[in-house]
Amino acid sequence: MSDSLVSGIVVFVLATYLGAALIGRVPPTLHTPLMSGANAVSGITVVGALLVAGSGQGWLAATLGFLAIVFAMLNVVGGYAVTDRMLQMFKKSPGEAKR
Amino acid sequence: MIPEQLVRLLYLAAAVLFIVGLKRLQSPETARGGNRISALGMLLAVLVTLLDRQILSYGAIAAGLALGGGIGLWMARRVKMTEMPQMVALLNGFGGGASLLVAAAEYLRAQGSGAAPSLDVALSTNLSVLIGAVTLTGSGIAWAKLQEVMTGKPILFAGQKPINGALGLSILALLLWTALQPTAPAAAFYALIALSLAIGVLLVIPIGGADMPVVISLLNSYSGIAGAMTGFIIGSEVLIVSGALVGSSGIILSQIMCKAMNRSLGNVIFGAFGAGPGKSTKKAEGLTVQSTNPEEAALQLAYAQSVIVVPGYGLAVAQAQHQVRELMDLLEKRGAGVKFAIHPVAGRMPGHMNVLLAEANVPYDKLLDMEEINSEFERTDVVLVIGANDVVNPAARTDPSSPIFGMPILNADQAKRVIVLKRGMSAGFAGIENELFYAQNTQMLFGDAKATVTKLVSEVKQA
Numbered sequence: 001m002s003d004s005l006v007s008g009i010v011v012f013v014l015a016t017y018l019g020a021a022l023i024g025r026v027p028p029t030l031h032t033p034l035m036s037g038a039n040a041v042s043g044i045t046v047v048g049a050l051l052v053a054g055s056g057q058g059w060l061a062a063t064l065g066f067l068a069i070v071f072a073m074l075n076v077v078g079g080y081a082v083t084d085r086m087l088q089m090f091k092k093s094p095g096e097a098k099r
Numbered sequence: 100m101i102p103e104q105l106v107r108l109l110y111l112a113a114a115v116l117f118i119v120g121l122k123r124l125q126s127p128e129t130a131r132g133g134n135r136i137s138a139l140g141m142l143l144a145v146l147v148t149l150l151d152r153q154i155l156s157y158g159a160i161a162a163g164l165a166l167g168g169g170i171g172l173w174m175a176r177r178v179k180m181t182e183m184p185q186m187v188a189l190l191n192g193f194g195g196g197a198s199l200l201v202a203a204a205e206y207l208r209a210q211g212s213g214a215a216p217s218l219d220v221a222l223s224t225n226l227s228v229l230i231g232a233v234t235l236t237g238s239g240i241a242w243a244k245l246q247e248v249m250t251g252k253p254i255l256f257a258g259q260k261p262i263n264g265a266l267g268l269s270i271l272a273l274l275l276w277t278a279l280q281p282t283a284p285a286a287a288f289y290a291l292i293a294l295s296l297a298i299g300v301l302l303v304i305p306i307g308g309a310d311m312p313v314v315i316s317l318l319n320s321y322s323g324i325a326g327a328m329t330g331f332i333i334g335s336e337v338l339i340v341s342g343a344l345v346g347s348s349g350i351i352l353s354q355i356m357c358k359a360m361n362r363s364l365g366n367v368i369f370g371a372f373g374a375g376p377g378k379s380t381k382k383a384e385g386l387t388v389q390s391t392n393p394e395e396a397a398l399q400l401a402y403a404q405s406v407i408v409v410p411g412y413g414l415a416v417a418q419a420q421h422q423v424r425e426l427m428d429l430l431e432k433r434g435a436g437v438k439f440a441i442h443p444v445a446g447r448m449p450g451h452m453n454v455l456l457a458e459a460n461v462p463y464d465k466l467l468d469m470e471e472i473n474s475e476f477e478r479t480d481v482v483l484v485i486g487a488n489d490v491v492n493p494a495a496r497t498d499p500s501s502p503i504f505g506m507p508i509l510n511a512d513q514a515k516r517v518i519v520l521k522r523g524m525s526a527g528f529a530g531i532e533n534e535l536f537y538a539q540n541t542q543m544l545f546g547d548a549k550a551t552v553t554k555l556v557s558e559v560k561q562a
Binding site for chain 2: 002004005008011012013015016017018019020022023024025026027028029030031032033034035036037038039040041042043044045046047048049050051052053054055057058060061062064065066067068069070071072073074075076077078079080081082083084085086087088089090091092093094
């Protein structure tokens with residue numbers, strides 16, 4: 001096992017626990033926007049897509065990279081935009097004291 | 100050209116922005132800002148990558164970014180709130196598909212360069228292919244079921260489990276072979292892709308109806324894990340962190356859904372509902388239902404001090420949320436306190452009912468979770484149950500022989516009076532009788548939810 005693999009696994013495990021701690025405190029009322037918003041974060045694959053598409057290694061790899069960019073960007077922009085659309089609808093009662 | 104260390108630190112900054120964004124989702128007041136912070140992190144990650152030295156050609160990349168972003172924006176703008184589960188399924192699928200494509204492209208690149216990839220990279224590539232492909236086709240099937248392009252019922256056939264098992268073993272064999280043996284033919288890698296796509300379909304088709312929220316949450320998790328695997332391939336910490344965050348988020352939501360349905364995750368995934376545990380033999384013989392009409396029900400509502408509305412899937416199907424909000428406004432004007440009790444499985448995905456009611460301008464502080472509101476039912480004058488059934492069935496508390504015994508429910512039966520809006524006396528999803536409908540303090544109001552609530556609104560206006 002290489003050092004980079006080990007440090008990758010360390011990061012993965014710690015981030016999983018961090019994610020669990022963060023998500024566990026999101027109120028049920030926001031679970032749908034949470035899911036679409038988290039989904040947009042998983043579009044981070046776009047970074048990998050950009051790297052393979054830009055590396056200039058044959059037409060097939062470039063085509064796959066191009067498609068990967070389209071898919072990942074769809075996920076990113078669609079996810080953030082729809083989450084924003086949902087969250088702007090969540091309003092408090094007019095004149096209600098802060099809960 | 101940016102020094103490599105700086106690139107890594109900028110990626111770290113992006114990951115921190117994702118974490119801050121998720122943290123801000125802990126309250127509706129900060130959530131919208133949090134989502135924007137998270138989007139800012141993504142923009143940073145993309146910009147850093149574009150400026151990084153490994154990028155050679157920008158033309159196709161700009162076209163890809165614009166095309167994907169444009170379609171995503173278009174989808175996000177036109178989707179109806181009731182269709183949110185399908186939308187999330189689609190987005191999951193595209194995320195998984197992107198991981199699959201990146202992994203395949205990396206495989207081709209390694210093949211083309213002639214140098215065999217290390218075992219770490221080869222294994223990560225194969226895992227990224229497997230999880231990405233399952234997420235892609237599984238989400239496609241989930242979308243088709245939710246969109247009613249195909250039947251929403253479980254699809255079962257003889258030998259399903261042995262076939263899935265054989266497919267799983269073949270996938271494992273191909274995965275290990277192509278990773279351990281760099282000289283393995285490319286056909287083996289393509290077979291791995293094909294079989295992974297196939298098992299994604301086969302894993303989701305036997306799951307139906309009310310279990311779809313769990314499937315979507317789980318696929319959400321997979322799309323994250325696939326992203327993390329892609330991170331292992333290209334040695335990118337920001338992908339690993341983000342993928343792990345999303346992976347654990349999806350798992351937690353799946354667990355919440357399963358708990359709310361009184362099922363185990365394994366039971367949802369492998370045991371098609373209805374083929375599962377025997378149904379309760381308890382029948383409603385000798386019991387009579389009291390039915391009422393909109394005029395009487397409106398009078399009771401008009402003179403109640405406190406009202407709790409229990410919305411269920413039926414309300415979303417009938418699209419009655421705007422009428423319900425109108426009823427709430429009228430009753431509040433008359434001085435009553437109106438709240439909504441939201442069971443975790445009330446909508447078609449976690450938190451879906453809250454979004455539908457928020458769209459109808461119901462303020463979020465009126466939407467209370469099960470734990471928050473359950474102690475309030477006994478002090479409530481009238482509970483209005485609209486299109487919900489199993490989630491208010493007291494058998495979950497009282498009848499150990501019932502299949503839903505132990506499932507957390509809303510204690511609507513403890514209110515002074517319960518009015519149940521329902522199409523007819525058909526059983527709920529669990530296929531069992533609901534004692535609440537026969538209780539002394541319950542009155543049934545039969546009819547279509549939207550039409551009936553509209554009638555209630557006009558009757559309350561006259562009261």
